[in-house]
Amino acid sequence: EAQVTQNPRYLITVTGKKLTVTCSQNMNHEYMSWYRQDPGLGLRQIYYSMNVEVTDKGDVPEGYKVSRKEKRNFPLILESPSPNQTSLYFCASSSYIQGARDTEAFFGQGTRLTVV
């Protein structure tokens, strides 16, 4: 079954304690990205990656890091979490073929993070 898997689904942590949210896809997709969802703001892109070792900032990258060492994995790292990073996070993946248009983004189930 094609899927994007995020872990953990729920996480409560304290300010300043480094954490990693994992994301893995089994569809051999080139493109992966992270979004955060906040009430009234919709989904905003944090970082994206077009392939292994290729990452770039989205609209709200401050306070986050990512890495793409393997095609299937795209972890989101919060080195020093703060309360304003309390949010619902989604990982997504899609195929990326130059010039192709009909690709679909697949989303994980989300990770609800609370920073106290």
Place this chain on the structure above:
Amino acid sequence: AQSVTQLDSQVPVFEEAPVELRCNYSSSVSVYLFWYVQYPNQGLQLLLKYLSGSTLVKGINGFEAEFNKSQTSFHLRKPSVHISDTAEYFCAVSWGGSQGNLIFGKGTKLSVKP
């Protein structure tokens, strides 16, 4: 720069009534348009998409949307809603077609009442 505006943050409607969720976009280049649905405590699921061709696009669960280039709109419609359609709906735009780089609207919460 591309942007997406969903004009209603909440839409309450009675079961079996028609519904329209409004979405406007701005872009200086050709864009591709999508509607996603998010059920409570779930991820996002693609409802429908417009890439090219017919401006009336049909999606899953009886939803359809019409692309209007002159009005830069992509409104979502359903002629008769069910309780199970209660969810949050997101309009999104991408350029180049790949859904890897999506810009989302702020969402519309559809609440279907019996």
